[in-house]
Amino acid sequence: MPAETATTHGYTATKDQLLKRLKRVEGQVRGIQGMVDDDRYCIDILTQISAVQAALDKVALGLVDEHTRHCVMGAEGEEREEKTEELMAAVARLMRRG
Template sequence: MTTPNTDAAATTPTRGYTASKEQLLTRIRRIEGQVRGIEKMVEEDRYCIDVLTQISAIQAALDKVGLGLLDGHARHCMHQGAAEGRADEMATEMMAAVGRLMKRG
């Protein structure tokens, strides 16, 4: 009977955003605060255009986060996937993610 490799289970994988993880989390927390701000604006019956302006700012901030993640994915994850012989699979996966990011209601 073999025992599972506990060292491998305890190792956190390196992602494309690992080096900038704290910056990413800071940006996401800021966006979270903006969303709470919109909630407060609605509770206070603020002018529609002001609320829409804040929504647009949040969308732009989320787009910037998404582009940063795509950049990290392209530079790290796809490079690693290519080294493993999965370049086409990784490219297809990334393009699907780009398509989802670009889709707007």
């Protein structure tokens, strides 16, 4: 992960940024539990779920960025080949959602 003080751009995320986003997602998921418990209108709950999925996608893209820049590019030969395959399989799973 880039240093805390690094100015990140695009999809790059520091460890601290990823942890903050995940903490927020955790709170959003608890909020959705509350909405279900209170029998809130389905559509409003679905809107929150879509927001959580978009937030998780952003975390995922930060990790894909990290893996590409450091794990893949930091490796050579057979190891780089392997890490590229892992990258592609991860992107495929994210596109297919599971």
